[in-house]
Amino acid sequence: NAGVMQNPRHLVRRRGQEARLRCSPMKGHSHVYWYRQLPEEGLKFMVYLQKENIIDESGMPKERFSAEFPKEGPSILRIQQVVRGDSAAYFCASSPPLAAGEETQYFGPGTRLLVL
Protein backbone atom coordinates (compact mmCIF):
# COMPACT_ATOMS: atom_id res chain seq x y z
CA ASN A 1 0.00 0.00 0.00
CA ALA A 2 1.72 3.14 -1.20
CA GLY A 3 1.95 6.01 1.24
CA VAL A 4 0.82 9.57 0.71
CA MET A 5 2.41 10.92 -2.44
CA GLN A 6 3.25 14.51 -3.12
CA ASN A 7 4.67 16.10 -6.22
CA PRO A 8 6.73 17.83 -7.06
CA ARG A 9 9.15 17.33 -4.18
CA HIS A 10 10.86 20.61 -4.97
CA LEU A 11 9.39 23.58 -6.79
CA VAL A 12 11.06 26.83 -7.71
CA ARG A 13 8.99 29.81 -8.77
CA ARG A 14 9.66 33.47 -9.43
CA ARG A 15 7.62 36.11 -7.68
CA GLY A 16 4.24 36.53 -9.35
CA GLN A 17 4.05 33.01 -10.78
CA GLU A 18 1.61 30.32 -9.77
CA ALA A 19 2.50 27.23 -7.75
CA ARG A 20 0.49 24.01 -7.92
CA LEU A 21 1.18 21.33 -5.34
CA ARG A 22 -0.34 17.88 -5.71
CA CYS A 23 -1.22 15.28 -3.11
CA SER A 24 -2.44 11.74 -3.68
CA PRO A 25 -3.77 10.24 -0.42
CA MET A 26 -3.22 6.70 0.68
CA LYS A 27 -5.55 4.13 -0.85
CA GLY A 28 -8.86 4.10 0.99
CA HIS A 29 -8.30 7.53 2.54
CA SER A 30 -10.91 10.14 1.70
CA HIS A 31 -9.72 12.92 4.01
CA VAL A 32 -6.86 15.23 3.08
CA TYR A 33 -5.14 17.89 5.15
CA TRP A 34 -2.58 20.50 4.09
CA TYR A 35 0.01 21.96 6.46
CA ARG A 36 2.72 24.56 5.96
CA GLN A 37 6.10 24.55 7.64
CA LEU A 38 7.93 27.85 7.45
CA PRO A 39 11.72 27.76 7.92
CA GLU A 40 12.71 26.93 11.50
CA GLU A 41 9.09 26.55 12.58
CA GLY A 42 6.60 23.79 13.31
CA LEU A 43 3.78 22.75 11.03
CA LYS A 44 0.67 24.90 10.83
CA PHE A 45 -2.69 23.59 9.68
CA MET A 46 -4.04 25.14 6.51
CA VAL A 47 -7.07 23.25 5.22
CA TYR A 48 -9.01 20.01 5.61
CA LEU A 49 -10.87 18.51 2.66
CA GLN A 50 -13.01 15.53 1.91
CA LYS A 51 -13.84 14.52 -1.62
CA GLU A 52 -15.24 17.59 -3.40
CA ASN A 53 -15.75 19.44 -0.10
CA ILE A 54 -13.73 21.88 1.98
CA ILE A 55 -14.47 21.09 5.62
CA ASP A 56 -12.19 23.53 7.42
CA GLU A 57 -10.05 26.21 5.78
CA SER A 58 -9.41 28.28 8.89
CA GLY A 59 -5.66 28.12 8.39
CA MET A 60 -5.60 29.26 4.80
CA PRO A 61 -4.42 32.78 3.99
CA LYS A 62 -7.37 34.84 2.81
CA GLU A 63 -5.89 35.66 -0.58
CA ARG A 64 -3.98 33.83 -3.30
CA PHE A 65 -4.34 30.37 -1.71
CA SER A 66 -6.93 27.78 -2.69
CA ALA A 67 -7.34 24.04 -2.33
CA GLU A 68 -9.46 21.40 -3.95
CA PHE A 69 -9.95 17.65 -3.74
CA PRO A 70 -11.93 16.60 -6.83
CA LYS A 71 -13.89 13.41 -7.17
CA GLU A 72 -11.19 12.04 -9.42
CA GLY A 73 -7.53 12.81 -9.08
CA PRO A 74 -5.24 14.28 -6.46
CA SER A 75 -5.81 17.15 -4.09
CA ILE A 76 -4.33 20.42 -5.34
CA LEU A 77 -3.01 23.31 -3.29
CA ARG A 78 -2.75 26.35 -5.52
CA ILE A 79 -0.85 29.51 -4.71
CA GLN A 80 -1.33 32.40 -7.09
CA GLN A 81 1.12 35.26 -7.53
CA VAL A 82 3.65 33.76 -5.16
CA VAL A 83 5.77 35.98 -2.94
CA ARG A 84 9.03 35.22 -1.16
CA GLY A 85 7.17 34.67 2.11
CA ASP A 86 5.42 31.66 0.56
CA SER A 87 8.73 29.77 0.55
CA ALA A 88 8.13 26.84 2.86
CA ALA A 89 7.60 23.11 3.01
CA TYR A 90 4.02 22.12 2.31
CA PHE A 91 2.91 18.80 3.74
CA CYS A 92 -0.15 16.83 2.85
CA ALA A 93 -1.66 14.23 5.16
CA SER A 94 -4.48 11.78 4.69
CA SER A 95 -6.69 9.71 6.94
CA PRO A 96 -9.41 7.15 6.41
CA PRO A 97 -13.10 7.84 7.03
CA LEU A 98 -14.25 8.01 10.65
CA ALA A 99 -14.67 4.69 12.43
CA ALA A 100 -12.25 2.96 10.11
CA GLY A 101 -10.15 2.16 13.17
CA GLU A 102 -7.05 3.95 11.98
CA GLU A 103 -7.56 7.61 12.75
CA THR A 104 -3.97 8.71 12.46
CA GLN A 105 -3.03 11.21 9.80
CA TYR A 106 -0.23 9.93 7.60
CA PHE A 107 2.01 12.51 6.04
CA GLY A 108 3.53 12.74 2.61
CA PRO A 109 7.18 13.67 2.03
CA GLY A 110 6.34 17.33 1.48
CA THR A 111 6.90 19.81 -1.33
CA ARG A 112 9.63 22.37 -0.79
CA LEU A 113 8.62 25.60 -2.48
CA LEU A 114 11.27 28.22 -3.11
CA VAL A 115 10.21 31.61 -4.42
CA LEU A 116 13.00 33.63 -6.00
Next chain:
Amino acid sequence: AQKVTQAQTEISVVEKEDVTLDCVYETRDTTYYLFWYKQPPSGELVFLIRRNSFDEQNEISGRYSWNFQKSTSSFNFTITASQVVDSAVYFCALSEAIPYDKVIFGPGTSLSVIP
Protein backbone atom coordinates in the same frame (compact mmCIF):
# COMPACT_ATOMS: atom_id res chain seq x y z
CA ALA B 1 -7.96 26.75 22.87
CA GLN B 2 -5.55 24.01 21.94
CA LYS B 3 -1.86 24.55 22.42
CA VAL B 4 1.25 22.39 22.49
CA THR B 5 4.42 23.55 24.18
CA GLN B 6 7.84 22.03 23.72
CA ALA B 7 10.05 24.12 25.95
CA GLN B 8 13.31 22.58 24.78
CA THR B 9 14.28 24.17 21.49
CA GLU B 10 17.55 22.27 21.05
CA ILE B 11 19.15 19.38 22.91
CA SER B 12 22.57 17.85 22.41
CA VAL B 13 23.55 14.53 23.94
CA VAL B 14 26.45 12.19 23.53
CA GLU B 15 25.73 8.86 21.92
CA LYS B 16 24.38 6.20 24.31
CA GLU B 17 22.99 8.77 26.73
CA ASP B 18 19.30 8.76 27.54
CA VAL B 19 17.31 11.85 26.63
CA THR B 20 13.79 13.01 27.44
CA LEU B 21 11.85 15.40 25.26
CA ASP B 22 9.17 17.34 27.09
CA CYS B 23 5.69 18.09 25.82
CA VAL B 24 2.92 19.99 27.60
CA TYR B 25 -0.47 20.47 26.04
CA GLU B 26 -3.61 22.50 26.63
CA THR B 27 -7.11 21.49 25.65
CA ARG B 28 -10.61 21.94 27.02
CA ASP B 29 -11.88 18.74 25.48
CA THR B 30 -12.12 15.46 27.38
CA THR B 31 -11.47 13.37 24.28
CA TYR B 32 -8.29 14.09 22.41
CA TYR B 33 -5.29 12.45 20.80
CA LEU B 34 -1.61 13.05 21.29
CA PHE B 35 1.13 12.29 18.81
CA TRP B 36 4.85 12.34 18.35
CA TYR B 37 6.41 12.76 14.92
CA LYS B 38 10.06 12.69 13.90
CA GLN B 39 11.49 14.87 11.15
CA PRO B 40 15.01 13.73 10.17
CA PRO B 41 17.34 15.99 8.17
CA SER B 42 15.86 14.58 4.96
CA GLY B 43 12.68 16.44 5.82
CA GLU B 44 9.90 13.87 5.80
CA LEU B 45 7.59 13.40 8.77
CA VAL B 46 7.70 10.02 10.44
CA PHE B 47 4.79 8.99 12.67
CA LEU B 48 5.98 7.56 16.00
CA ILE B 49 2.98 7.19 18.27
CA ARG B 50 -0.67 8.08 18.84
CA ARG B 51 -2.22 8.06 22.27
CA ASN B 52 -5.85 8.77 23.11
CA SER B 53 -6.83 10.67 26.23
CA PHE B 54 -8.46 7.64 27.87
CA ASP B 55 -5.34 5.53 27.73
CA GLU B 56 -2.82 6.67 30.31
CA GLN B 57 -0.67 3.58 30.14
CA ASN B 58 2.91 4.32 29.37
CA GLU B 59 4.25 2.74 26.21
CA ILE B 60 7.61 1.32 25.29
CA SER B 61 8.76 0.51 21.79
CA GLY B 62 12.36 -0.59 21.60
CA ARG B 63 14.51 2.32 22.74
CA TYR B 64 11.54 4.69 22.73
CA SER B 65 9.15 5.20 25.62
CA TRP B 66 6.36 7.65 26.30
CA ASN B 67 5.04 8.92 29.62
CA PHE B 68 1.48 10.29 29.50
CA GLN B 69 0.45 12.18 32.63
CA LYS B 70 -3.03 13.61 32.36
CA SER B 71 -2.74 15.32 35.76
CA THR B 72 0.08 17.54 34.46
CA SER B 73 -1.06 17.58 30.80
CA SER B 74 2.25 16.18 29.72
CA PHE B 75 3.27 13.59 27.15
CA ASN B 76 7.02 13.17 27.40
CA PHE B 77 9.18 11.09 25.09
CA THR B 78 12.35 9.30 26.19
CA ILE B 79 15.00 7.81 23.96
CA THR B 80 17.21 5.30 25.74
CA ALA B 81 20.79 4.75 24.64
CA SER B 82 20.59 7.40 21.95
CA GLN B 83 22.17 6.87 18.55
CA VAL B 84 23.37 9.27 15.89
CA VAL B 85 20.42 8.24 13.70
CA ASP B 86 18.11 9.68 16.35
CA SER B 87 19.28 13.18 15.39
CA ALA B 88 16.17 14.94 14.13
CA VAL B 89 13.49 17.43 15.02
CA TYR B 90 10.76 15.88 17.12
CA PHE B 91 7.25 17.28 17.13
CA CYS B 92 4.60 16.69 19.75
CA ALA B 93 1.06 17.23 18.49
CA LEU B 94 -2.55 17.30 19.67
CA SER B 95 -5.89 16.70 17.98
CA GLU B 96 -9.30 16.94 19.59
CA ALA B 97 -11.52 15.07 17.15
CA ILE B 98 -9.96 12.87 14.55
CA PRO B 99 -10.52 12.91 11.69
CA TYR B 100 -12.64 16.03 11.69
CA ASP B 101 -10.16 18.35 13.27
CA LYS B 102 -6.74 19.68 12.60
CA VAL B 103 -3.58 18.52 14.29
CA ILE B 104 -1.90 21.23 16.35
CA PHE B 105 1.85 20.85 16.36
CA GLY B 106 4.30 22.04 18.94
CA PRO B 107 7.29 24.07 17.78
CA GLY B 108 9.56 21.04 17.82
CA THR B 109 12.71 20.03 19.67
CA SER B 110 15.88 19.64 17.67
CA LEU B 111 17.90 16.70 18.98
CA SER B 112 21.55 16.29 18.09
CA VAL B 113 23.25 13.05 19.09
CA ILE B 114 27.01 13.45 19.02
CA PRO B 115 29.17 10.39 18.36
